[in-house]
Amino acid sequence: MTATSPISPARIDASCRLPLFTLFGGAALWLVLSSVFGIAASLTFHKPTLFADCAIFTYGRAYPAWANLLIYGFAIPSGLGVGLWLLARLGRAEVAKPFLIALGAKFWHIGVLVGVIGILSGDTSGYEWFELPRYAAVILFLSFLLMAIWIFVTYSRRSVTELYPSQWFALAALFWLPWILSTAILLLQVYPVRGVAQVAIAWWFAGNLLNVWLTLAGLAVTLYLLPKLTERPLQSYYLALFVFWTLLVFGAWTGIPFSSPLPAWMSMLSSVATGLVIVPVLALISIVQATTRGARVACGGGPLCYTKFGAWMLLVVTILAALAVCPKVARVTDFTWFAQGQNALRIYGFFAMTMFGAIYHILPRVSGVTLSPSRVKLHFWLAMPGALLLALPLLGGGILQGLKLANADVTFLETVKAAMMPFRLSTLGETLIALGALVFLLNILGTIVSYYRAIAKTAYAEATALQPAEVKS
Amino acid sequence: MNPDLKKTSSSSSAETEPTALMTPMPVWPFGLMLALLFLGAWYFDLYGGWFKPQVYSPYTSLAHLEQFQPPKGGIDPLRGRKLYLDNCAVCHQEAGTGNPANGCPPLVDSEWVKSPSVTRLVMIISKGMSGPVTVNGKVWNTGVMLAVGDSLPGDEAEKSDKIAAIADYVRYQFGKVEGETTAAQVQAIRATIQDRTANFTEAELLKVEP
Numbered sequence: 001m002t003a004t005s006p007i008s009p010a011r012i013d014a015s016c017r018l019p020l021f022t023l024f025g026g027a028a029l030w031l032v033l034s035s036v037f038g039i040a041a042s043l044t045f046h047k048p049t050l051f052a053d054c055a056i057f058t059y060g061r062a063y064p065a066w067a068n069l070l071i072y073g074f075a076i077p078s079g080l081g082v083g084l085w086l087l088a089r090l091g092r093a094e095v096a097k098p099f100l101i102a103l104g105a106k107f108w109h110i111g112v113l114v115g116v117i118g119i120l121s122g123d124t125s126g127y128e129w130f131e132l133p134r135y136a137a138v139i140l141f142l143s144f145l146l147m148a149i150w151i152f153v154t155y156s157r158r159s160v161t162e163l164y165p166s167q168w169f170a171l172a173a174l175f176w177l178p179w180i181l182s183t184a185i186l187l188l189q190v191y192p193v194r195g196v197a198q199v200a201i202a203w204w205f206a207g208n209l210l211n212v213w214l215t216l217a218g219l220a221v222t223l224y225l226l227p228k229l230t231e232r233p234l235q236s237y238y239l240a241l242f243v244f245w246t247l248l249v250f251g252a253w254t255g256i257p258f259s260s261p262l263p264a265w266m267s268m269l270s271s272v273a274t275g276l277v278i279v280p281v282l283a284l285i286s287i288v289q290a291t292t293r294g295a296r297v298a299c300g301g302g303p304l305c306y307t308k309f310g311a312w313m314l315l316v317v318t319i320l321a322a323l324a325v326c327p328k329v330a331r332v333t334d335f336t337w338f339a340q341g342q343n344a345l346r347i348y349g350f351f352a353m354t355m356f357g358a359i360y361h362i363l364p365r366v367s368g369v370t371l372s373p374s375r376v377k378l379h380f381w382l383a384m385p386g387a388l389l390l391a392l393p394l395l396g397g398g399i400l401q402g403l404k405l406a407n408a409d410v411t412f413l414e415t416v417k418a419a420m421m422p423f424r425l426s427t428l429g430e431t432l433i434a435l436g437a438l439v440f441l442l443n444i445l446g447t448i449v450s451y452y453r454a455i456a457k458t459a460y461a462e463a464t465a466l467q468p469a470e471v472k473s
Numbered sequence: 474m475n476p477d478l479k480k481t482s483s484s485s486s487a488e489t490e491p492t493a494l495m496t497p498m499p500v501w502p503f504g505l506m507l508a509l510l511f512l513g514a515w516y517f518d519l520y521g522g523w524f525k526p527q528v529y530s531p532y533t534s535l536a537h538l539e540q541f542q543p544p545k546g547g548i549d550p551l552r553g554r555k556l557y558l559d560n561c562a563v564c565h566q567e568a569g570t571g572n573p574a575n576g577c578p579p580l581v582d583s584e585w586v587k588s589p590s591v592t593r594l595v596m597i598i599s600k601g602m603s604g605p606v607t608v609n610g611k612v613w614n615t616g617v618m619l620a621v622g623d624s625l626p627g628d629e630a631e632k633s634d635k636i637a638a639i640a641d642y643v644r645y646q647f648g649k650v651e652g653e654t655t656a657a658q659v660q661a662i663r664a665t666i667q668d669r670t671a672n673f674t675e676a677e678l679l680k681v682e683p
Contacts, residue, residue: 265523
């Protein structure tokens with residue numbers, strides 16, 4: 001609209017402030033709560049009677065509370081907030097109706113709260129990664145629409161028409177979620193399909209959510225921050241285009257596990273697609289390498305560390321996922337901790353780390369409040385080992401468990417006991433992640449509080465300065 | 474607008490947005506994609522069951538699946554089990570353990586069940602049994618077995634068919650003896666004892682070829 005006089009980045013950042021405070025603040029809070037339930041679910045395996053008299057901390061409730069708070073509470077709001085900032089910044093447009101987007105974010109957080117209360121009171125839907133009861137899912141969907149509409153309007157008001165790769169990813173994420181979420185709500189909760197078709201849809205949804213949506217939202221900011229922080233151009237546009245389309249085309253088919261109780265062609269197509277996702281991820285890694293090669297920028301625990309670590313973890317988890325659908329491997333790893341290890345690596349290792357880096361880059365710009373680098377670094381050194389310590393023992397323990405399960409001479413109880421030691425390590429990882437999440441929350445709340453304190457100070461100073469003038473007149 | 478804007482460290486220097494180089498795309502991602510697509514198609518051909526809704530993992534095709542189906546027209550273990558549960562399990566119990574309370578001997582590992590031919594078993598099922606009987610080294614005195622076989626519904630051919638199913642089930646389930654008894658076999662055995670009305674006794678049965 002104002003192509004002649006480009007809007008200054010500071011004005012764009014200021015227009016993002018209210019929605020981003022709401023989205024990121026809530027996301028950090030949910031992340032801390034999610035880790036608490038994660039630890040509770042994990043402890044159940046150390047001592048099954050620990051929460052026996054406390055219904056909300058039993059595994060069947062604590063585990064879905066962990067998963068849903070992590071995805072709907074933390075991942076989606078943070079991804080959406082980062083996407084909003086990218087679309088506004090790269091399009092050089094102020095955010096359209098920031099108040100309505102913030103309102104949508106508030107409704108979203110209320111939806112998450114309703115959902116987690118539903119889950120904790122035993123009202124889960126029973127679909128993994130979509131345990132939210134119907135009433136909560138509908139709130140989430142509507143509030144997402146409210147946010148997405150105005151984010152899209154922001155995008156369409158851009159003053160720079162040519163697109164940067166990050167914008168494709170952020171936009172695709174904006175459209176992908178309503179599509180999969182509405183399909184899941186309609187076909188699983190409003191007009192449930194019959195029989196095995198339910199699991200097919202539930203897995204398709206979870207696959208798209210974890211393998212496509214998280215990757216889209218994460219890569220949007222990876223492709224932005226890498227060239228930005230290393231102060232070099234992205235290498236290259238066409239490779240990013242290739243990553244984008246192959247991710248969408250192949251990623252959309254993933255999610256149905258090898259040993260699912262479905263006609264073999266469904267899980268096999270899904271396996272093939274899971275293998276093919278290696279293509280975009282390897283292309284991404286080549287972008288990362290080509291873009292950062294020779295750039296003498298120390299990451300020093302700052303956003304660049306998070307972004308690079310996230311990209312490499314995406315490669316690791318994609319390769320693991322592709323291995324785990326090979327029949328010979330799948331017969332060992334299916335029905336073990338291996339899948340949980342993969343999920344932990346994908347969500348905590350790739351997505352959450354990428355988001356942390358992005359938020360630590362964005363938040364000081366939006367609020368004008370500097371974050372102390374040592375606190376960002378502290379978070380990195382809690383979250384990074386936490387993610388590895390959570391995921392790697394589960395992956396290793398899963399293989400151990402699978403080998404023992406396949407051996408008829410080993411009793412089931414021995415198999416369970418053998419996985420205990422790796423599992424203890426993973427509980428330690430979960431604890432580190434929880435501590436990291438706490439630091440993250442304090443960082444974000446600290447920023448928000450010091451922003452409003454500065455505002456209040458200025459307002460107070462102005463008000464006290466005015467009074468003598470008023471008295472005189 | 475921003476309070477403390479000066480504090481923001483790197484915001485002034487690096488606020489230009491990143492750009493992307495328009496260098497041509499390398500070829501290797503396409504090569505990798507085509508190679509993986511080829512492997513994927515091959516893999517799907519091996520394991521995918523070609524969109525047949527009946528084929529579930531670990532089976533890989535309809536032909537593979539059919540190898541594991543029970544042969545058509547063979548013993549139907551479920552039919553024998555149902556007849557056993559309806560007619561015999563009241564006393565002999567579902568697990569074939571018998572019931573000491575009403576003097577009913579067990580079938581599990583019983584020498585009567587495991588005997589090489591089915592003749593004695595068919596005779597017992599047809600006409601019942603009474604008097605003392607030794608099973609697994611223990612003497613059972615009090616029980617009386619009625620002529621269950623004779624009282625099965627249907628004509629002689631149908632009765633024989635049902636008795637054959639029960640006998641096969643009992644022999645396989647409790648004696649681990651495999652074998653297929655035909656209705657004609659049973660009918661031939663029953664023809665030799667058709668006029669008999671009393672229950673068999675152990676002594677009489679022992680005279681028959683085991």
